[in-house]
Amino acid sequence: MWISQGFVHGNHTGKKLEDIGKAYLADLVNSGFFQHVGRHRLYSNSFVMHDLMHDLAREVSRADFATIDGTECKEILPTTRHLSVVTHFAYSIDQHGNAISCENFKRKLLLVTSLKKLRSLVLIGNSGPTFFKCFQNMFKEAASLRLLQISATTYADIGCFISYLVSCTHIRYIKLNSYGMRCELPQALSNFFHLQVLDVNTYADPTLPTGMNNLVHLQHLVAKEDVHSTIDRIGKMTSLQELPIFRVQNACGFDIKQLKFMNQLVKLGIYQLENVKSKRDASEARLIDKGHLEALCFLWDSDSTSLGISAETATEVLEGLKPHQNLKHLQIIGYSGYISPSWFSTGLSVTSLQLLHLENCKEWRVLPSLEKLPFLKKLKLINICHVKELGIPCLEELVLTDLPSLEKCVATFKRELDFHLRVLIIENCYELKVFTPFELQNLCSSEVEQRPWRLSLEDTSAGNEFSSAEAAQKKWLSGLRVLKIHGCPRLMLLHPLPPAENTQVSVQPLLTYPALEKNSNDLSVMSSKELRVLDAKILAFQNLTDVTSLHIGHCPNLVFLSFEGFRQLLNLRKMVIVSCGNLVSSCIVPGVSETWNATNYPAFPRLGHLKIESCGGIAGKWLTEMLPHMQSLEELDIEDCPQMKSISIHRPRQEVETGRLASQAVLPRLAQDEFGLYIPLNILSTLEKLHIRRCPGMQLYGSKEGYGGFTSLTELVITGCPMLLSSADERFSLPPSVPDLHIEFLPRSFAGAPDPQLSAAGCIGGHAISEFPSNLVN
Structure with missing residues (x-):
């Protein structure tokens, strides 16, 4: 908009006007005239003006700017250069999409005169044919109009307006908003010979009028990318800066020669390159002359090989498409050649590359030396079948997907990569064994064999568990924000995850690592038959302080959880352990249980739900040793745990006095009773929901109070546990008030009267609560 009004001046600096305009905007932001508010749903950056600054600007420029808003129409001065007409309150849309006008508003519009100096016209809101008829004589004298922005019900309405009522002599900028997404643009647009910007919305897919190539000064066509490819003889539009899709066809007006003189291009995508038959034809595009070109895409259709396009022909064509050395982004998709072109190998000329994307180049065997690209930040290699070894420079984003032959990936500047890498995605690289960013520094292969992740329990003492791991972790991939590793069964990972706080992690089982998922505040450790110890060599607990939910599943040989590590999960609210049958108390590290006080140093201070x-x-x-550390537990689910043989609803007096975890002096019976579950005092006062399912051998021992000791219990579910209630004393008691109750296998002598407040959905022994006589008493 600024350029169309002549506000931006080049001053013979050689810079593009767009870049100079951005510098203007930066100066205004730094001066406080505008405020940066971040991303908008349609724009990468959005800026606003403070209300006070806006009022001041309107006051200073009141002789040049005017607004007609709704039914209010103030006098328009003869000096007005910029006019906005807002019709939100003057028009409405009926059920058929037609604009219904306000007659009073139209009458006031007709009073507007003296628009000879008008340079900008912005029509905001609903409008229709009757609205545009109001301007039959109003804008004919606006011969200096440079900017036009219109919202209308259809492109047909817009066409009527710009065909007969607006002079096309000086218009530089047109923005059209229509409710129709696949309409025809007005034919009159092809007569706006000085037009520089035509914006019809990136979501719109309109049909362009014939003769669009007459717009030789058009620099930006804002529409869906495929719209550009429909323009016949587009080579005449030498001022165009974006041509995201140019489809090469064997037809006049769509051959690759059309690109020869389009040297102002900044973004270019050349599709259907299978229609280019030789290096000579490819060189007709003269990409070497396009010094402004920053983003370039070469694409062969996926079935080009079936059309008889040989690898040699593809190599020659790519050789002839040598770009200018200033190129920053390069995509090559569907290339069927075996080797790199000379400008991308021995005579590497595109040394300014910042992004390299190679996809579906299945026969490419030797990639260029990427270390010679000093500015490369993003590298994406997808579906390249024959590459076995790869060297990578210092990057911010690395994507390796479907490289079935890749065996080795070496980082040239590992220390720099650890700091700069933000995104790492490796998928379906089945033979990948060596990925040097995952290796421990100064650690030889023999030492790796002696220090496998399936370490012995004697190596997990609290004193040395974290010192070396945390020191290495602080530097390893410290800037990483996205980590995804899928389908790499041979890859070895020797560092704990995640490498940094707020890193999103998705890792399928590796040679030395379980499946791990971390997204937002949820963490899952899954599906590993080899995992025996879950400690600081697997999880970087110091980077998991934001985790609120932890799921550990299908790790049948897992025997130890690091209490020292779990103490760092200060916000953990929920923990689920599924199919991990070997977590036993004998795996508590010697010496730790006697020195830890569960009351003062709980391992799970905020855990509210355990399943x-x-x-x-x-x-x-095992569970008895865990529960004293859960001082905020509100929900306990135990399901299908047949080795839990008994449950006691009280604690020994010594445990209340000392609060120690698993000490022989504290719980004397635990040494003899591996299968008994003891509920500590802190759980009795906090637990609200207790679910016990499919524990057929579990029996109830302890106080005659039975479940009445749970003073906060609001929900009790016992199913598939026939011995749990039959083993109770003759006068078994329920908690004082349990609104939700479900119990199977009712004992013969049930002494607990259902509370009148019990949920009607509850049942006891397979009977509805309402079936029990009201004279049952405790």
């Missing part, structure tokens, strides 16, 4: 499911090897002793 243990299908853990056939977990005995009651």
Whole structure:
């Protein structure tokens, strides 16, 4: 808009007017005239003006600017250069999409005169044919109009307006908003010979009028990318800066020679390159002359090989498409050649590249030396079948997908890569064994074999568990924000994850690592038969302080959880353990249990929900040692744990006095009773929901109060546990008030009267609560 009004001056600096305009905007932001508010749904950057600054600007420029808003129409001065007409309150849309006008508003519009100096016209809001008829005589004298922005119900309405009522002599900028997405643009647009910007919305897919190539001064056509490819003889539009899709065709007006003189291009995509038959034809595009070109895409259709296009022909064509050395972004898709062109190998000329994207180049065997690209920041290699070794420079984004032969990937500048890398995605690289960013520094292969991740429990003492791991972790990929590793079964990872706070992680099982998913505040450790110890060599606990939910599943040989590590999960609210049958108390590190005080140093200070499911090897002793650390537990689910043989609803007196975890002096019976579950005092006062399912051998021991000791319990579910209630004392008691109750296998002598407030959905022994006689008492 600024350029169309002549506000931006080149001053013979050689810079593009767009770049100079951006510098103007930066100066205005720094001066406080505008405020940067970040991304908008349609724009990469958005700026606003403060209300006070806006009022001041309107006051200073009141002789040049005017607004007609709704039914209010103030006098328009003869000096007015910029006019906005807002019709939000003057027009409405009926159910058929037609604009319904306000007659009073139209009468006031007709009073507007003296628009000879008008340079900008912005029509905002709903409008229609009757609205444009109001301007039959108003804008004929606006011969200096340079900017036109219109919202209308259809392009037909716009066409009527610009065909007969607006002079096309000086217009530089047109923005059209229409409710129709696939309409025909007015034929009159092809007569705006000085037009520089035509914006019909990037979501719109209109049909362009014939003769669009007459717009030789057009620099920007804002529409869906494929719209550009429909312009016949587009080579006449030598001022165009964006041509995202140019489809090479064997037809006059669509051959690759059309690109020869389009030297102002900044973005170019050349599609259907299978229609270019030789290096000589390809060189007719003269890409070497396009010094402003920053983003370039070469694309062969995926079925080009089936059309008889040989690898040699593809190589010659790519050789002839040598770009200018200033190129920053390069995409090559569907290339069927075996080797790199000379300008991309021995005579590497595109040394300014910042992004390189190679995709579906299945026969490419030797990639160029990427270390010679000092400015390269993003590298994407997708579906390249024969590359076995790859060297990567210092990058910000690395994507390796579907490289089935890749065996080795070496980082040339590993230390710099650790700091700069932001995105790392490796998928379906089945033979990849060596990825040097994952290796430990100063650690030889023999040492790796002696320090596998399946370490012995003696190496996990609290004193040395974190020192070396945390020191290495602070530097390793410290800037990474996205990590995804799928389909790489041979890859070895020797660092704990995630490498940094707020890193999104998705890792499928590796040679030395379980499946791991971290998204937002959820963490899952899944599907590993080899995992025995979950400690600081697997998880970087110091980077997981934001985790609120933890799921550990299908790790049948897992025997140890690091309490020292879990103490750092200060915000953990929920933990689910599924199919981890070997978590047993004998795996507590010697010396730790006697020195930890569960009251003063709890491992799970905010845990509110614990669920243990299908853990056939977990005995009651392991859970007994865990519960004193859960001082905020509100929900406990135990399901399909047959090794839990008993549950006691009280604690020994010594445990209340000391609060120690798993000490022989604290719980004397635990040494003899591996299968008993003891509920500590802190759980009795906080637990609100207790679910016990499919524990057929579990029995109830302890106080005659039974479940009445749970003073905060609001929901009790016991199913598939026939011995749990039958083992109770003759006078078994429920909690004082449990609104939600579901119990199977009711004992013969049930002494607990259902509370009148119990949920009607609850049942006892397979009977509805309402079926029990009201004279049952405790």
